Amino acid sequence: MVLTRTETDALGEREIPQDVLWGVHTQRALDNFPLSGRPLHPLLIRALGLVKLAAAETNHRLGAWSDDSAKAEAIVAACREMAEGGLAAAIPVDALQGGAGTSANMNVNEVLANRALELLGCERGEYARVSPLDDLNLHQSTNDVFPTALKVAALLLLDRLEQKVVALQEAFQHQEQRWAHVVKVARTEMQDAVLITAGRAFGAYAEAVNRDRWRISKCHERLRVVNLGGTAVGTGLAAPRRYIFEVVETLRELTGLGLARAENLVDATQNADVFVEVSGILKAHATNLLKICSDLRLLSSGPDAGLAEIRLPRRQAGSSIMPGKVNPVIPEAVSQAAMLVIGNDAALTLACASGSLELNPFLPLVAATLLDNLDLLAHADDILCRHCVEGIEVDEARCARQVENSTAVATALLPAIGHERAAEIAALAARTGASVRDLARSEAGITDEQFDQLTSATAVCRLGFAPGQGVKGR
Numbered sequence: 001m002v003l004t005r006t007e008t009d010a011l012g013e014r015e016i017p018q019d020v021l022w023g024v025h026t027q028r029a030l031d032n033f034p035l036s037g038r039p040l041h042p043l044l045i046r047a048l049g050l051v052k053l054a055a056a057e058t059n060h061r062l063g064a065w066s067d068d069s070a071k072a073e074a075i076v077a078a079c080r081e082m083a084e085g086g087l088a089a090a091i092p093v094d095a096l097q098g099g100a101g102t103s104a105n106m107n108v109n110e111v112l113a114n115r116a117l118e119l120l121g122c123e124r125g126e127y128a129r130v131s132p133l134d135d136l137n138l139h140q141s142t143n144d145v146f147p148t149a150l151k152v153a154a155l156l157l158l159d160r161l162e163q164k165v166v167a168l169q170e171a172f173q174h175q176e177q178r179w180a181h182v183v184k185v186a187r188t189e190m191q192d193a194v195l196i197t198a199g200r201a202f203g204a205y206a207e208a209v210n211r212d213r214w215r216i217s218k219c220h221e222r223l224r225v226v227n228l229g230g231t232a233v234g235t236g237l238a239a240p241r242r243y244i245f246e247v248v249e250t251l252r253e254l255t256g257l258g259l260a261r262a263e264n265l266v267d268a269t270q271n272a273d274v275f276v277e278v279s280g281i282l283k284a285h286a287t288n289l290l291k292i293c294s295d296l297r298l299l300s301s302g303p304d305a306g307l308a309e310i311r312l313p314r315r316q317a318g319s320s321i322m323p324g325k326v327n328p329v330i331p332e333a334v335s336q337a338a339m340l341v342i343g344n345d346a347a348l349t350l351a352c353a354s355g356s357l358e359l360n361p362f363l364p365l366v367a368a369t370l371l372d373n374l375d376l377l378a379h380a381d382d383i384l385c386r387h388c389v390e391g392i393e394v395d396e397a398r399c400a401r402q403v404e405n406s407t408a409v410a411t412a413l414l415p416a417i418g419h420e421r422a423a424e425i426a427a428l429a430a431r432t433g434a435s436v437r438d439l440a441r442s443e444a445g446i447t448d449e450q451f452d453q454l455t456s457a458t459a460v461c462r463l464g465f466a467p468g469q470g471v472k473g474r
Contacts, residue, residue: 005125021090021124023110023132029103035096040104041371043156045091047149048108049082051228052136054251055145059138062242070120075135078115083254087111095368100361101146109136139239139247141231143269143359148228148251150367154278155223155257157374158216164381165213165285171389172206175199181457184309184399185406192408195460198309198394205292212285219278224258226251227268233358234266272352272360275370279345282373286341289380293331293338296388300328309399313391330388337380344369403455409436412454417444 004015007024014024040048056075059065065072081087090111097103109132114124116136122129130136137145180199185192228251229244231237236244248261262268302308318327348369351362360366403409410426417425417440425439440446446454453459 005123007125016125018124021087021111021114022092022107023114023125023127025103025106025132026093026110029093029097029107033094033097033103035094036368038095038368039088040091040093040095041153041367041375042085042088043153044104044149044367044371045088045108046083046085047152047156048104048145049079049084049087049112050152050254051145051149051251052108052112053079053083054228054247054254055138055140056136057254058243058247058250061246062240064138065135071116071130071135074116074119075112075130077119078112081115082108082112087115090115095364097364098361100142100359101363101367102142104364105137105142105145106132109133112136139231139243143232144227144230144234144265146363146367147269147272148226150363150370151223151226152251152255152257152259153367154370154374155220156255157371157378158219158223161374161378161381162213162216164378164385165209165216168381168385168389169206169209169213171385172202172209175389175392176203176206179394182394182396182399183403183455183457183460184394185402185408192406194408194411195403195455197457197461198399199457200461205295208288208292209285212281212288215281215284219281220258222274222278225260225262225268225274227262227265229261230265230269234264234269236265266358270355270358270360272355272363272366275366276349276352279348279370279373282370282377283342283345285377286338286345286373289377289384290335290338290342293335293384296331296392297328309395309402311393311395312388315387330383334380334384334388337376341373341376344373404435404437407436409455410440412460413440413444413446413451416446416450416454 003018005018006013007016007027008014009024009028011028014027016023016027053076056072056079060072060076065075078087091104091107093103093107113127113130113132113136116130117124117126120129176199178199179202180197182198183195184198184201186194186196186201226248227234229236229239229247231239245261248259252259296310296312299307299310300312303311312328312330314326315329316326318325318329348366351365351369352360354360354362407426407429410422410429413422413425413436421444425436425443428434428443429436429439437448437451440451441448
């Protein structure tokens with residue numbers, strides 16, 4: 001037999017299991033929202049604890065519970081426990097829920113109230129001693145607590161993502177330097193085009209990731225502005241003026257983040273466009289990852305019947321039937337993460353655009369998708385860096401053979417023999433199967449030394465050529 005306690009809200013009484021820290025509001029949410037089967041993001045729970053701790057410390061400093069220091073200490077201790085990662089198991093509400101996050105806020109309020117009661121030696125549910133609403137939600141609303149906590153959680157995850165992006169960028173830069181001497185065929189529209197070096201190709205990936213790094217760093221400026229203190233719609237209804245001005249300062253000290261109170265709290269409460277902006281930046285990074293991984297898969301295709309210019313680290317057996325097959329599983333996995341980030345961005349955009357009047361009721365979906373994307377990208381960058389990019393090897397001999405056998409090399413001869421003669425040689429090579437090198441020697445008088453000079457790593461990467469640098473003074 002399960003022991004229960006009776007709790008009451010505006011809708012009536014409910015029986016709550018005696019051994020849980022949550023209460024009636026949480027129980028109704030569990031009944032109402034069996035949607036995703038996923039709880040709140042762990043860092044969002046911690047961030048909610050930090051917001052509650054900032055509110056409790058500010059309220060106590062301004063005189064709340066001044067006649068009951070034990071109660072104040074218990075409330076602060078419970079909030080700090082959640083802020084430090086505890087009590088997460090007592091927050092079971094679904095990540096997707098109606099009410100703009102009210103169920104999440106009330107779940108937190110009830111858990112913190114009951115935890116404070118435990119610390120005071122009281123029974124759970126004795127809300128006359130510590131109330132989820134009158135004490136833990138004092139001078140607050142879901143409408144300023146939830147979006148503020150979301151921004152705090154996102155800022156903390158951004159720090160981790162930035163570290164992973166930097167590591168990935170540096171891995172590509174290392175490969176850029178390592179393979180700067182290897183000339184290979186560059187391709188446009190999947191066809192042989194001109195010569196380039198493997199190093200320059202890796203350098204382009206590094207530069208794309210570097211742009212992502214810069215964009216992501218700018219997200220801090222967008223997310224640091226919060227509406228805590230605005231209560232229901234941003235007017236600060238039912239909150240003391242001093243509390244409104246001090247609570248964000250307290251939260252900034254607790255988190256170490258550069259948080260600032262929004263100048264227009266009504267705007268910050270009803271409009272969620274900042275999340276769309278940040279999500280778009282994350283989508284841009286996902287787009288770069290998807291393109292890079294597509295290239296890595298193509299360039300490593302084979303190993304015998306494909307391009308096979310690069311060799312990816314062999315991570316696991318690739319087939320249950322084909323012996324010896326090894327697939328590019330890391331780029332494949334990262335590609336899927338990138339695709340999901342792009343899809344999540346679309347859902348987030350719809351949620352933010354669907355707000356109405358003074359509030360956006362779909363912030364739980366915004367929270368789920370934004371925090372998931374921050375996680376996905378950090379994990380994707382990490383495994384792509386450690387399990388793939390750092391271990392890539394370039395097949396120098398194969399690249400050299402492809403250069404020798406490709407008509408793309410004819411473009412490198414332009415400074416010496418001009419476009420018309422180079423085109424003739426390229427066409428003749430394609431028709432006869434002879435190498436461009438041999439035809440350049442026999443048809444245009446290019447020596448092997450001159451050919452090697454024109455197709456060297458230095459020449460193919462030089463930004464144009466100065467007068468007199470072309471062979472025969474061209």
